[in-house]
Amino acid sequence: MGRREFTMPNCLEIWQHWHAGDSLRALERNLGVDRHTLRKYIGLAQAAGYQPHQPAVTLADWQALYRHVWPHLTPAVPAQALLAPYHDRIVSGLTTNTATTVWRRLVRDTGCPVSLATFRRYCRTLVPPPSAREVTVWRPDPPLGQEVQVDGGLMGPWTDPRTQKRHRIWAFSMVWTCSRYPCVWLSPTLDQAAWCQAHVAAFAFFEAVPHRVVLDNLKTGVTKADWYDPEVNKSYAECATYYGFLIDPARAAHPKDKARTERPMPYIRDAFWAGEAWPSIAAMNTAAVRWCREEAGQRLHGTTGRRPAEHFAVEEAAAAHPLPPHPWELTTWTTAKVGPDARCQVHRVLYSVPWRYLGRRLDVQLTAREVRFYGQGACLKIHPRGQRGDRPHDDPTDFPPDKLAYYMATPTRCRERATALGPHVLQVVETLLATQTSAHLRQVLGLLRLADDYGAPRLDAACHRAVAFGDPRYQTVRTILLKAWDQQPLPVSDPPEHPPAGALLRGASEFSTEPGDR
Numbered sequence: 001m002g003r004r005e006f007t008m009p010n011c012l013e014i015w016q017h018w019h020a021g022d023s024l025r026a027l028e029r030n031l032g033v034d035r036h037t038l039r040k041y042i043g044l045a046q047a048a049g050y051q052p053h054q055p056a057v058t059l060a061d062w063q064a065l066y067r068h069v070w071p072h073l074t075p076a077v078p079a080q081a082l083l084a085p086y087h088d089r090i091v092s093g094l095t096t097n098t099a100t101t102v103w104r105r106l107v108r109d110t111g112c113p114v115s116l117a118t119f120r121r122y123c124r125t126l127v128p129p130p131s132a133r134e135v136t137v138w139r140p141d142p143p144l145g146q147e148v149q150v151d152g153g154l155m156g157p158w159t160d161p162r163t164q165k166r167h168r169i170w171a172f173s174m175v176w177t178c179s180r181y182p183c184v185w186l187s188p189t190l191d192q193a194a195w196c197q198a199h200v201a202a203f204a205f206f207e208a209v210p211h212r213v214v215l216d217n218l219k220t221g222v223t224k225a226d227w228y229d230p231e232v233n234k235s236y237a238e239c240a241t242y243y244g245f246l247i248d249p250a251r252a253a254h255p256k257d258k259a260r261t262e263r264p265m266p267y268i269r270d271a272f273w274a275g276e277a278w279p280s281i282a283a284m285n286t287a288a289v290r291w292c293r294e295e296a297g298q299r300l301h302g303t304t305g306r307r308p309a310e311h312f313a314v315e316e317a318a319a320a321h322p323l324p325p326h327p328w329e330l331t332t333w334t335t336a337k338v339g340p341d342a343r344c345q346v347h348r349v350l351y352s353v354p355w356r357y358l359g360r361r362l363d364v365q366l367t368a369r370e371v372r373f374y375g376q377g378a379c380l381k382i383h384p385r386g387q388r389g390d391r392p393h394d395d396p397t398d399f400p401p402d403k404l405a406y407y408m409a410t411p412t413r414c415r416e417r418a419t420a421l422g423p424h425v426l427q428v429v430e431t432l433l434a435t436q437t438s439a440h441l442r443q444v445l446g447l448l449r450l451a452d453d454y455g456a457p458r459l460d461a462a463c464h465r466a467v468a469f470g471d472p473r474y475q476t477v478r479t480i481l482l483k484a485w486d487q488q489p490l491p492v493s494d495p496p497e498h499p500p501a502g503a504l505l506r507g508a509s510e511f512s513t514e515p516g517d518r
Contacts, residue, residue, distance in 0.1 A: 011041060011062075011066050012059070012062045012063065012066065013031065014027065014031065014033065014038060014041045014042070015041065015042075015045050015050070015062050015065070016059075016062065017030070017031065018038075018041075018042050018045065018052060019045075019050065019052055019053070019054065019057060020052075020053075021052050021053060024038055024039070044065075044069055045065065048065055048068070048069075050065075082112055082113065082114055083112065083114060083118075083119065083122045086106060086110065086112065089106070090102060090106070090122070090123070090126070091126060093105065093106075094123065094126070099119065099120055099123050100116065102119075103116050103119040103120075106119075141177055141178050142177055142178070142212075143178075143319065144178050144315050144316045144319040145176075145178075145208070145210065145211065145316045145317070145318070145319025145320035146177070146178075146210065146211045146212060146319070147176075147177040147178075147210055147211065147212045147213075147214060147248075148174050148175060148176050148177065148210040148212075148213055148214070149174075149175050149177060149213075149214045149215070150172065150173065150174045150175075150199075150202075150213055150214070150215045150216075151172075151173050151215070151216060151262060151265060152170055152171065152172050152173070152190045152195075152216075152218065153170070153171055153173070153265040153268075153269070154168060154169075154170055154171075155169045155170065155171045155186065155268075155269055155273045156168070156169065156269070156273060156274075157169070158278070158284075160280070161279055162279075162280075167188040168188065169186050169187070169188060169273075169284070170186065170187055170188070170189065170190040170194075171184055171185070171186050171265070171268055171269075171273070172184070172185045172186070172187070172190065172194075172195070172198035172202070173264060173265060173268060174198075174199075174202040174206075175264060176206075176210070176308075176312055176316055177214075178304075178311070178315075178316050179304070179306075179308050179311035179312040179315070179316045180301050180303070180304060180308045180311075181206070181292075181297055181308035181309055181311065181312035181316070182264055182268075182292055182296050182297070182308070183201075183202040183205045183206060183292055184268055184272065184288040184291070184292055184296075185197075185198040185201045185202060185285060185288065186281065186284050186285055186288055187281070188281065192233060192235055192236075192332055192333075193235075193330060193332055195218075195236065196235055196236060196239050196328075196330055197330060199213075199239055199243075200239070200327050200328055200330075201285075203243060203323055204323070204327065205289060205292070206312070206317070206320075206323075207317070207323050208317050208320035208321065208322065208323060209243045209244060209245055209320055209321035209322070209323060209324075210245055210320055210321070211245060211246060211320070211321065212245060212246040212247075212248050213240070213245050213246070213247055213248065214248045214249075214250055215247070215248070215249055215250065216249070216250060217249050217250070222247075222249045232247050232249075233333070234333040234363075234365075235330070235331055235332050235333050238328075238331055239328055242324070242328040243321070243324065243328065244321050245321070264296075267296075268296075271291075271295065271296070272287075272288065272291050272295075272296075293309060296308070297309030297312075329367065329368070330367075330368075331365055331366065331367050332365075332366045333363060333364065333365055333366075334346065334363075334364045334366070335361050335362065335363055335364060336361070336362055336364050336373075337359070337360070337361045337362075338353055338357045338358050338359060338360050338361075338362060339358075340358065342354070342355040342358060342398055342399055343392060343394075344362060344364070344373065346364050346366065346371055347366075347388065348388045349386040349387070349388060349390055349392075349393070350392035350393065351371055351373070351381070351383045351386070351392070351393045352381070352383075352392065352393065352394040352395050352398040352399070353373050353380055353381045353398055354380060354381065354397075354398050355398060355399055355400055357375060357380065360375065362374060362375050362380065363375070366385065367385070368385070369384065369385055370382055370383070370384060370385055371383045371384075371385050371386075381395070381398070383395075411433050411437055411441070414429055414433070414441070414444045414445070414448065415429060415430070415433075417448050418430075418444075418448065420456075421448070421451050421456045421459055421460060422456055422457070422459065422460025422463070423460070424460045424461070424463035424464040424467060425447070425448075425451075425456075425459055425460050425463045427463065427467055427472070428447065428463040428466060428467060428472040428477065429444050429447065429448075431467075431472045432444050432447075432472065432473075432474075443473065443474040444474075446474045446478075447459075447463075447474050447477055450462075450477065450478060450481060453481075454481050458481060458486050458487075459477070459481070461486040461487070462477045462480040462481050462485075462486040463477055464486075464490075465480050465485060465486055465490060466480060468490055
């Protein structure tokens, strides 16, 4: 039997079974010891006066018999005690290698006579005791109709048969906490718009709205994760306000906070997605609706023992919020910085905003029809939503008047402005625009701006004086205003037969005094 016959535990085990009445055959079968060896040990007990079923024989008696038969033997050293001198080496090795590798290297380098099983038992003693934070406390289900849990997961690749383009398909799952009734919605992306659209589709599927939605801290739902004060995505918050449910983010890195929807994801991937083919995304979602109602909703749930669809219809639906008469219209939020041209770029389309907000970053709300710009909670500007490639959507009132003057100047606008300033201003403007309209447009704009410094009455008087002297130019009018000549009365005299201006306009022949030359 080797070394085993000299160990106290083996001897005591044989003697105790023999004393209990086991036969040699039973001892051989149960203990795996040869019957010749058994007779040897049983003979030692009989020689000491012990018999089967003898009363008042204790474990201490058998231990005393062992020490009497083999007084020279010391108790065997526990195998794990042999590893104590190598404690630091073992701990250090386990940080980089597996237990098997550490054991092999220890035996190779030190010759420590321990088995791999013994080494593994010793390694388990090195694990620190569990802390209270590791305990999972069972959370009872909330009241009926109060809560759903939502999650998103990657299903796998899908090739569009029409375009032969591969897409990664994501699944959105909403599960009622009490009945476990699921809804699955699939999309090539799970961005902010798809996330809100999935909620709208799920509420329409259930024809009911929960009081609270428990979700992950993904960016499409929660902009900034915080256990006490999470920052919710604006579009998602608007959706929650419209339907009347509370957004309740789970703790970061705590999937058990929403285990009702974490657990079904592998089931959805296996029972619905794997091995199927669909011609389009729409067909995929149609199949998902049918699968949720006819398969996932009709199976007997392992925890509740009921069919989820029936459980939801009978008990949970009545306790939830009713579905609004109209679905929520999706709005998305982003931010845009006001550039030096008083415009913001949103989805590659330029929109003007009031120039006073140059350099600031504004919140932008996009609907199917409008684009709204917000600053400090106030709506600053509303534009019709444009498409990529459109010209800039500008409002002239968003730009400084002096910067916009030439950009927006047209002969018609200049005449309208001149009419409001006075008849002589209009006369000068008409004279300038009569010839070389484009070249004289800047003179007209400069002339009209003089009203901001001198007022309309003085500008009209200066234009009257310039016309009277036959020189209706911007510089002439400006000089009259600077010299304050407009405030002096016009001289009473006959106009010259040949005004100097006419000479400049008609050429040197105007200076001739001979009648025939004219």
